[in-house]
Every structure is written in C-alpha cells, then in structure tokens.
C-alpha cells in the first residue's frame with residue numbers, strides 16, 4: 001500500500017498507486033489537490049446484437065463468450081477474472097467479484113446478458129452512472145434501459161410495456177435499489193421471472209450494503225428480498241472496495257449461496273497520481289485553471305466534497321475562460337441531465353462535481369480527474 005508523507009520542501013509529489021480508493025480516502029483528511037491522469041481508450045463497436053447461445057438451456061463455451069466480447073465490445077480477450085465470473089453466473093452460480101475500479105466489472109454481467117435470451121437486472125446506486133452505461137450500450141446496438149425518477153412517465157411506461165411483452169428485446173435493465181424495494185416493481189420482477197426471462201441479478205457497488213463501508217446506503221439492505229422472492233436467479237455482487245469484513249456482510253446480506261469468490265489484483269499501471277499541497281500554492285484557483293488549460297482539449301472532472309464548493313469553483317473557472325458546469329444533488333434532474341449530456345458530447349470541458357456524479361466516468365476516455373479538498 002502506498003504511503004503519503006507531507007513534503008517539507010517539495011511543492012509537489014508524483015507517484016503511482018495501487019488503488020484508486022487511496023485518493024478518495026485522502027480527500028477526507030488532508031488539504032490537498034490530487035491530480036490523477038488516466039488513459040483508457042474505449043473501442044466502439046456498432047455491430048448488431050447476435051446471440052451466440054441461441055438455445056436457452058445451452059451454456060456458452062469460452063470460445064463463444066470471447067466471440068461475444070470481440071463482436072460487441074472490440075476487446076481481444078477477457079481480462080483478469082472476468083471469464084470466471086461470467087462462466088459462474090451463466091452456470092447458475094452466485095458470485096462475489098472484487099475488482100479494482102476500471103477493472104472491467106460491467107463486462108461480467110454485460111456478456112451474460114448477450115449470451116442468452118432474457119433480461120439481466122443491474123442494480124446501480126447512481127442515476128448518472130446508469131444513464132451513462134445505458135447510452136454506451138445503446139451506441140453498440142445493445143438493447144438496454146434504465147428506470148428512474150428522472151425519466152418522463154411516457155418513457156417509463158414504454159419500458160414497462162416492453163417488460164410486459166412475451167418476448168422483450170431488452171437485454172439489460174438498470175434500476176436503483178430504491179425501486180427494487182417497492183412492492184410494485186418487485187411484483188413485476190416476479191412476473192418476468194415466472195415467464196423464465198430473468199437470467200441474472202447484478203448488484204453493482206455491492207459494498208453499499210455494508211454498514212462498515214463509507215458508502216453505506218440503507219436501501220441496499222432491502223436487496224435481501226431479491227433472494228427471497230427470486231430464489232433461483234443467480235446473483236452477482238460486484239465491488240472495488242470490499243475489505244474482508246465488508247465482503248462477509250455483502251455475502252450474508254444478499255444470502256449468496258456457495259458463491260464463487262473472485263478477487264483481482266489492484267495494481268493499476270494506467271493510473272498516475274500527483275499531489276499538490278494547497279498551503280504551498282500561491283493561488284489554488286489559478287493553479288487549477290492553469291493545469292486545466294495545459295491539459296488542452298481533454299475532458300476533466302473536478303471532485304469536491306460540498307455542493308457550495310462545486311458552485312463556487314465552477315464560477316471561478318468559468319470566469320477564467322474554462323467551459324465548465326457544476327453537478328451535484330442540489331440541482332434539479334433536468335439540469336443534471338443537461339450537464340451530463342453537455343460534458344459527454346464535449347460541449348463543456350470540465351464538470352465540477354460531488355460524488356453524485358459517480359467515479360466511473362473517467363474510464364470512457366482520456367482525461368484528468370482532480371480531487372479538491374477545501
């Protein structure tokens with residue numbers, strides 16, 4: 001584990017770390033700017049969906065699964081423990097998968113969604129994250145939707161109509177844990193399951209179940225009902241941050257049965273961190289502005305702890321000629337969606353956000369992430 005010491009003379013330090021969560025833990029207890037430079041180029045595939053395993057009962061072999069990966073996502077081979085997780089859930093076994101941020105966890109449920117007809121239900125804690133994943137899947141020609149309060153009732157009704165059809169074309173349905181907790185949605189799921197259409201339940205950011213973790217979310221506790229109501233649907237729990245205590249709590253809380261437990265290496269050679277101490281900088285705003293200008297056209301996210309800091313910093317950067325916007329839970333849904341759209345379509349370069357934005361967006365392109373502690 002990397003250790004940080006406050007330098008006495010050097011105004012900045014640069015180092016590689018093995019875990020992104022280190023940077024997040026630093027935010028809460030130091031007065032730092034943490035700058036991380038991440039390079040991940042995502043390949044795009046616009047090929048149509050084609051099921052390799054046409055027979056519902058047939059379990060896909062490795063070759064067929066690799067074919068799906070190449071066809072739909074343009075990746076040559078599975079990474080780390082992806083294939084083990086995919087094979088486990090396709091065989092009907094529960095799985096607990098611990099992989100670093102950006103390790104490729106989503107492939108562990110996206111490939112199963114393409115391997116056989118039916119629906120994979122993905123429980124995700126952040127609406128922005130769901131929106132982003134669904135958009136990326138749709139770009140690849142994969143039928144995916146999310147259900148949330150941010151949608152119009154017209155859009156939601158259309159998705160419900162699709163779920164009610166005998167043969168929905170939908171492959172992935174993203175929902176929040178709060179929706180799972182409603183009796184209406186649970187009875188819908190039970191009906192889908194009774195029609196033999198629910199293949200897998202993936203619980204993303206599963207550590208939110210744990211009261212030990214920093215991201216505890218009470219509604220994750222209610223996911224227990226999934227096992228009670230849908231006992232034979234395999235559950236895949238995914239996280240990047242589970243220490244053994246959390247892992248145990250996740251497995252127990254979700255009632256996973258003899259799960260395959262997979263843990264990948266947390267060494268991340270593509271992540272580079274640089275730390276600047278604010279008390280050693282003359283003007284932190286100018287420093288940040290200059291840095292963003294130096295980055296050129298790449299998109300960036302500046303994470304802040306508080307909503308007011310987001311608004312304040314965004315105003316400062318805008319005054320400095322940087323195209324940016326704030327994003328936090330205090331803004332209405334319409335505004336948040338439009339900020340996300342503008343950032344994704346490069347209409348704005350920088351988003352100054354709280355964790356409401358999610359930590360996953362930096363994986364889609366080459367960009368900078370900056371963590372501010374004020």
Ligand SMILES: Nc1ncnc2c1ncn2[C@@H]1O[C@H](COP(=O)(O)OP(=O)(O)OP(=O)(O)O)[C@@H](O)[C@H]1O
Pocket residue numbers: 040041042043075076077078079082099100101102103104105106107240359360363364
């Ligand atoms: N087998 C693979 N080969 C190459 N790239 C891959 C592979 N699997 C996934 N990726 C790429 O890795 C990046 C991160 O994947 P993904 O978003 O699934 O990570 P994650 O583990 O879900 O991250 P997070 O913890 O942030 O949710 C994506 O750009 C994805 O396309």
